[in-house]
Amino acid sequence: MNAPSDFSDNTEFTDETTTVADLKRLVVRFAEERDWGRFHTPKNLAASVAIEAAELLERFQWSTPEESFAVKDDPEALNAVAEEIADVASYLLNLCDKLGVDFASAFAAKMRKNAEKYPSERFRGVYGVDDPAYKNAQAQR
Numbered sequence: 001m002n003a004p005s006d007f008s009d010n011t012e013f014t015d016e017t018t019t020v021a022d023l024k025r026l027v028v029r030f031a032e033e034r035d036w037g038r039f040h041t042p043k044n045l046a047a048s049v050a051i052e053a054a055e056l057l058e059r060f061q062w063s064t065p066e067e068s069f070a071v072k073d074d075p076e077a078l079n080a081v082a083e084e085i086a087d088v089a090s091y092l093l094n095l096c097d098k099l100g101v102d103f104a105s106a107f108a109a110k111m112r113k114n115a116e117k118y119p120s121e122r123f124r125g126v127y128g129v130d131d132p133a134y135k136n137a138q139a140q141r
């Protein structure tokens, strides 16, 4: 895909047709066109990821588990959540570009590491080592 330099031509982007590299190019070009690159230090981008993640979390603040799932059925709320997800992703991809991190490689490497740390036969149905169910299972070993 040849990513456009702006988003005014209504090009449709989907997960099936857009690569991570396409998204990185869009984010980088967006910043370059505004001369914002000089503000985008790795520290500032990492902070921005955390700030946007907090905005995402705010969308669910005080929600019951059921209410958090109900966002899926509320187009306005779902759009607001999707916008925060996009904000987080844009700063992450920008950070990857600045540091020369290949997102897909880093993602795959970390998932492999997680799979080794949390083998499914020991962690199926428990959230981690702090889960009482995990502790009980370990105590019975």
Ligand SMILES: [Mg+2]
Pocket: 052, 055, 083, 084, 087
């Ligand atoms: Mg935001």
